[in-house]
Amino acid sequence: MVLRGLSFIGDALSHAIFPGVVIAFLLGRSVFLGALAFGLLTSASIVVLATTRRVREDSAIGVLFAGSFALGVVLISTTRSYSRDLAAFLFGNILALPRAISLYRRWSVAWCCLLLALFHKELLLVAFDREAAQAMGVPVFWVNLLLLVMISLTIVVSLSAVGNILVVAMLVTPRRRPGS
Numbered sequence: 001m002v003l004r005g006l007s008f009i010g011d012a013l014s015h016a017i018f019p020g021v022v023i024a025f026l027l028g029r030s031v032f033l034g035a036l037a038f039g040l041l042t043s044a045s046i047v048v049l050a051t052t053r054r055v056r057e058d059s060a061i062g063v064l065f066a067g068s069f070a071l072g073v074v075l076i077s078t079t080r081s082y083s084r085d086l087a088a089f090l091f092g093n094i095l096a097l098p099r100a101i102s103l104y105r106r107w108s109v110a111w112c113c114l115l116l117a118l119f120h121k122e123l124l125l126v127a128f129d130r131e132a133a134q135a136m137g138v139p140v141f142w143v144n145l146l147l148l149v150m151i152s153l154t155i156v157v158s159l160s161a162v163g164n165i166l167v168v169a170m171l172v173t174p175r176r177r178p179g180s
Contacts, residue, residue: 006061008058008061009148009151010155013065013155015068017039017068017155017156018073019038019068019071019075020034020035020037020039021034021072022072023038023075026075026079032160035156035159036153038068039149040149042152043145043149043152044145044149045060045064046064046148049063105161108154109157112153123143126138126140126147
Protein backbone atom coordinates (compact mmCIF):
# COMPACT_ATOMS: atom_id res chain seq x y z
CA MET A 1 0.00 0.00 0.00
CA VAL A 2 2.72 2.45 0.95
CA LEU A 3 4.79 1.50 -2.10
CA ARG A 4 1.89 2.29 -4.44
CA GLY A 5 0.98 5.50 -2.61
CA LEU A 6 -2.29 4.06 -1.34
CA SER A 7 -1.93 5.03 2.32
CA PHE A 8 -5.31 6.77 2.16
CA ILE A 9 -7.05 3.56 1.03
CA GLY A 10 -7.06 2.10 4.54
CA ASP A 11 -8.90 5.08 5.95
CA ALA A 12 -11.21 5.31 2.96
CA LEU A 13 -12.22 1.63 2.98
CA SER A 14 -12.69 1.55 6.74
CA HIS A 15 -15.21 4.37 6.35
CA ALA A 16 -16.69 3.12 3.08
CA ILE A 17 -17.86 -0.14 4.68
CA PHE A 18 -20.07 1.80 7.09
CA PRO A 19 -23.21 1.58 4.88
CA GLY A 20 -22.76 -2.20 4.73
CA VAL A 21 -22.63 -2.34 8.52
CA VAL A 22 -25.78 -0.20 8.76
CA ILE A 23 -27.71 -2.17 6.12
CA ALA A 24 -26.78 -5.48 7.75
CA PHE A 25 -27.85 -4.12 11.14
CA LEU A 26 -31.19 -2.90 9.78
CA LEU A 27 -31.85 -6.26 8.08
CA GLY A 28 -30.79 -8.22 11.15
CA ARG A 29 -27.95 -9.91 9.26
CA SER A 30 -24.27 -10.41 10.00
CA VAL A 31 -22.48 -7.07 10.28
CA PHE A 32 -19.30 -8.82 9.10
CA LEU A 33 -20.93 -9.90 5.83
CA GLY A 34 -22.49 -6.49 5.27
CA ALA A 35 -19.15 -4.77 5.81
CA LEU A 36 -17.42 -7.29 3.55
CA ALA A 37 -19.97 -6.79 0.77
CA PHE A 38 -19.53 -3.01 0.84
CA GLY A 39 -15.75 -3.32 1.09
CA LEU A 40 -15.68 -5.50 -2.01
CA LEU A 41 -18.10 -3.23 -3.86
CA THR A 42 -16.04 -0.15 -3.02
CA SER A 43 -12.78 -1.88 -4.00
CA ALA A 44 -14.20 -2.93 -7.35
CA SER A 45 -15.57 0.57 -7.95
CA ILE A 46 -12.19 2.17 -7.22
CA VAL A 47 -10.39 -0.15 -9.64
CA VAL A 48 -12.99 0.35 -12.37
CA LEU A 49 -12.93 4.15 -12.02
CA ALA A 50 -9.12 4.28 -11.93
CA THR A 51 -8.79 1.95 -14.94
CA THR A 52 -10.75 4.28 -17.20
CA ARG A 53 -8.00 6.89 -16.65
CA ARG A 54 -10.66 9.60 -16.59
CA VAL A 55 -10.32 9.76 -12.82
CA ARG A 56 -7.07 9.26 -10.91
CA GLU A 57 -6.98 6.49 -8.33
CA ASP A 58 -6.68 8.86 -5.37
CA SER A 59 -9.64 10.92 -6.65
CA ALA A 60 -11.75 7.77 -7.03
CA ILE A 61 -10.85 6.75 -3.49
CA GLY A 62 -11.81 10.17 -2.11
CA VAL A 63 -15.14 10.34 -3.93
CA LEU A 64 -16.21 6.82 -3.00
CA PHE A 65 -15.01 7.28 0.59
CA ALA A 66 -17.07 10.40 1.14
CA GLY A 67 -20.11 9.12 -0.75
CA SER A 68 -20.22 5.75 0.99
CA PHE A 69 -19.76 7.18 4.47
CA ALA A 70 -22.45 9.79 3.78
CA LEU A 71 -24.80 7.02 2.64
CA GLY A 72 -24.14 5.17 5.89
CA VAL A 73 -24.88 8.27 7.95
CA VAL A 74 -28.12 8.88 6.04
CA LEU A 75 -29.20 5.27 6.50
CA ILE A 76 -28.42 5.22 10.23
CA SER A 77 -30.19 8.53 10.80
CA THR A 78 -33.43 7.18 9.31
CA THR A 79 -33.83 4.50 11.96
CA ARG A 80 -35.04 5.17 15.45
CA SER A 81 -34.02 1.79 16.83
CA TYR A 82 -30.28 2.35 16.57
CA SER A 83 -28.89 3.29 19.96
CA ARG A 84 -25.45 1.65 19.93
CA ASP A 85 -22.48 3.77 20.89
CA LEU A 86 -20.18 4.68 18.01
CA ALA A 87 -17.17 4.22 20.29
CA ALA A 88 -17.22 0.50 19.44
CA PHE A 89 -16.90 1.43 15.77
CA LEU A 90 -13.98 3.76 16.47
CA PHE A 91 -12.07 1.73 19.06
CA GLY A 92 -13.35 -1.83 18.64
CA ASN A 93 -13.98 -4.38 21.36
CA ILE A 94 -11.93 -7.52 21.15
CA LEU A 95 -13.77 -9.10 24.09
CA ALA A 96 -17.18 -8.86 22.44
CA LEU A 97 -16.42 -10.89 19.31
CA PRO A 98 -18.82 -13.77 18.68
CA ARG A 99 -17.38 -17.15 17.70
CA ALA A 100 -18.74 -16.91 14.16
CA ILE A 101 -16.79 -13.72 13.48
CA SER A 102 -13.69 -15.35 14.89
CA LEU A 103 -14.08 -18.20 12.38
CA TYR A 104 -14.62 -15.73 9.51
CA ARG A 105 -11.50 -13.85 10.60
CA ARG A 106 -9.36 -16.98 10.63
CA TRP A 107 -10.45 -18.04 7.15
CA SER A 108 -10.10 -14.51 5.80
CA VAL A 109 -6.56 -14.18 7.10
CA ALA A 110 -5.68 -17.61 5.70
CA TRP A 111 -7.04 -16.65 2.26
CA CYS A 112 -5.14 -13.36 2.25
CA CYS A 113 -1.88 -15.12 3.16
CA LEU A 114 -2.44 -17.71 0.44
CA LEU A 115 -3.23 -15.04 -2.16
CA LEU A 116 -0.16 -13.02 -1.15
CA ALA A 117 2.03 -16.09 -1.55
CA LEU A 118 0.53 -17.00 -4.92
CA PHE A 119 0.56 -13.53 -6.47
CA HIS A 120 3.59 -11.96 -4.78
CA LYS A 121 5.52 -11.37 -8.01
CA GLU A 122 2.55 -9.89 -9.85
CA LEU A 123 1.69 -7.57 -6.96
CA LEU A 124 5.27 -6.30 -6.80
CA LEU A 125 5.55 -5.87 -10.56
CA VAL A 126 2.33 -3.87 -10.79
CA ALA A 127 3.35 -1.78 -7.76
CA PHE A 128 6.72 -0.83 -9.27
CA ASP A 129 5.86 -0.48 -12.96
CA ARG A 130 2.30 -0.77 -14.18
CA GLU A 131 3.12 -0.23 -17.84
CA ALA A 132 5.87 -2.87 -17.86
CA ALA A 133 3.55 -5.32 -16.14
CA GLN A 134 0.89 -4.70 -18.77
CA ALA A 135 3.45 -5.13 -21.57
CA MET A 136 4.53 -8.45 -20.01
CA GLY A 137 0.94 -9.68 -20.10
CA VAL A 138 0.15 -9.34 -16.41
CA PRO A 139 -3.58 -8.61 -15.95
CA VAL A 140 -3.09 -5.27 -14.18
CA PHE A 141 -6.82 -4.70 -13.62
CA TRP A 142 -7.22 -8.02 -11.80
CA VAL A 143 -4.02 -7.59 -9.78
CA ASN A 144 -5.20 -4.14 -8.65
CA LEU A 145 -8.59 -5.58 -7.78
CA LEU A 146 -6.94 -8.43 -5.85
CA LEU A 147 -4.87 -5.96 -3.83
CA LEU A 148 -7.87 -3.83 -2.92
CA VAL A 149 -9.99 -6.88 -2.09
CA MET A 150 -7.27 -8.15 0.26
CA ILE A 151 -7.03 -4.71 1.89
CA SER A 152 -10.83 -4.66 2.29
CA LEU A 153 -10.81 -8.11 3.81
CA THR A 154 -8.07 -7.13 6.22
CA ILE A 155 -9.98 -4.03 7.28
CA VAL A 156 -13.25 -5.89 7.76
CA VAL A 157 -11.75 -8.67 9.87
CA SER A 158 -9.78 -6.20 11.99
CA LEU A 159 -12.41 -3.52 12.46
CA SER A 160 -14.55 -5.25 15.08
CA ALA A 161 -11.52 -6.10 17.18
CA VAL A 162 -9.34 -3.00 17.03
CA GLY A 163 -11.69 -0.33 15.65
CA ASN A 164 -11.52 2.18 12.86
CA ILE A 165 -8.71 4.29 14.27
CA LEU A 166 -6.28 1.44 14.87
CA VAL A 167 -7.06 -0.25 11.55
CA VAL A 168 -5.93 2.86 9.71
CA ALA A 169 -2.80 3.15 11.84
CA MET A 170 -2.05 -0.56 11.44
CA LEU A 171 -2.18 -0.36 7.66
CA VAL A 172 -0.07 2.74 7.06
CA THR A 173 2.51 2.58 9.83
CA PRO A 174 5.86 1.92 8.20
CA ARG A 175 7.63 -1.22 9.22
CA ARG A 176 11.32 -1.49 9.86
CA ARG A 177 13.03 -3.52 7.18
CA PRO A 178 15.42 -6.26 8.28
CA GLY A 179 19.02 -5.07 8.21
CA SER A 180 18.17 -1.36 8.31
